[in-house]
Amino acid sequence: MSLFGKYVKTAAVAATALGLAVGAAQAEKKDLTIAYVEWSDAVVATNIIKTVLEDKGYKVKIVPLSGAAMWQAVATGEADAMVAAWLPATHAAYNAKLKDKVVDLGPNVTGAKIGWAVPTYVDITTIEDIxxxxxKFGGKVIGIDPGAGLMKASEKAVKDYGLPVKxxxxxxATMVAALxxxxxxxxxxxxxxxxxxWMFAxxxxxxxxDPKGVFGGEETVNTVVSTKLKEEAPEAYKILDNFSLSLDDEQKVMVENNKPGADPAATAKAWVAANKDKVDTWTK
Incomplete structure (x- = not known):
């Protein structure tokens, strides 16, 4: 082969490789689905990360599900991510079953906790006091959605403490309304x-x-993504991996969401606009 022929062949190979590289870059998945549970904190976090991803050119659909369905959706790839995985205790059963089918990117919130609460004017201090x-409490403990990790722990608390309550x-929403x-x-x-x-504010x-430790200790809220996301949407994966909020961040936005006529999407956008420095650490 002539020197010119070698040059042409080399150039063609290089051009093909370049074309593949450009094609791969252009092929990043831009339609994303984020699953979440309709807990006040998850609504805040999910809408904030949705806003940030959309500002980076992604089209993001958020889907409210039960805890079990949320984990299953990410495990099957029907959803690309969730930022509402409570670990190690609250979602322990889901994690044990599906941890090999998802990627846990670690905490986006630390210092989380679950349990039972009463107004401070109620003169009891422990679960045993019930x-x-x-x-006095109508023989009831007011719960949330059936199947939630908190409800499973609450069922165990009723049994372990021998409480004659329903x-x-x-x-x-119904729990807060009753409170x-x-x-x-x-x-x-x-x-x-x-x-x-937000109700604590x-x-x-x-x-x-909880002397028996039924509700566990400090929890984290983790970001969990599908096993395909890093390959399909590496930039989105990076943003999700960097995403984090403080308890104070979340509770302030929750209070805004609780105001009459509030729109969680709008409050999330306002928070993102007011916290550019923090958001930049997730996207750069």
């Missing part, structure tokens, strides 16, 4: 809850001590 007069199923009504009347009430949650509440 047994002294369960009728765990009432509902949602974050708001009881608080206005200064009536005793026990609710299932977690931190971060709204009312004077206290966690009940």
């Amino acid at each position: 047994k002294k007069d369960p009728a 765990l009432v199923e509902g949602s974050d 708001k009504d009881a608080y206005a009347k200064k009536e005793p009430i026990v609710v299932t809850t977690w931190t971060p949650h 709204e009312w004077d509440l206290k966690y009940l001590a």
Whole structure:
């Protein structure tokens, strides 16, 4: 082969390689789906990361699901990510079953907690104290959505502490509504809850001590993504990997979301606009 022929062949190979590289770069997946549970903190975090990704050119769909369905969606690739995986205790069962089918990018919030709480005007301090007069609380503990990790732990608490009470199923919204009504009347009430949650900013509440450790210790809220995301959308993967919020960040936005007529998408956009320095650490 002539020198010229070698040159042409080499150039053609280089051009082909360059074309493949450009094609790969252009092929980054731009349509993303993020699953979440309709807990107040997850609504905040999910809308914030949605806003950030959309500002970077992604089209992001957010889908509310139960905890189990959220994990399953990411494990099967139906959803690309979630920023609402409570570990190590709350979502322990889901994690044990699906951890080999997802990628855990680690905490986006630290210092989280689950348990039972009462208004500070209620004169009990531990879960065991409920047994002294369960009728004072109507024989009930007000819960959230059935199947949630918090509800599973609450079922165990009722059993382990031998409490003659009924765990009432509902949602974050119905639990808060019951608390708001009881608080206005200064009536005793026990609710299932977690931190971060805006209700701790709204009312004077206290966690009940859990001497048996049913609810575990400090939790983290983790970002978990599909096994395909790093290859399909490396820039989105990087942003999700860098994403983090403080408890204070979340609770402030939760309070905004609780105002009449508030739109979680709008409050998230306002937070992102006001916290450019922090957001830049996720996207650079």
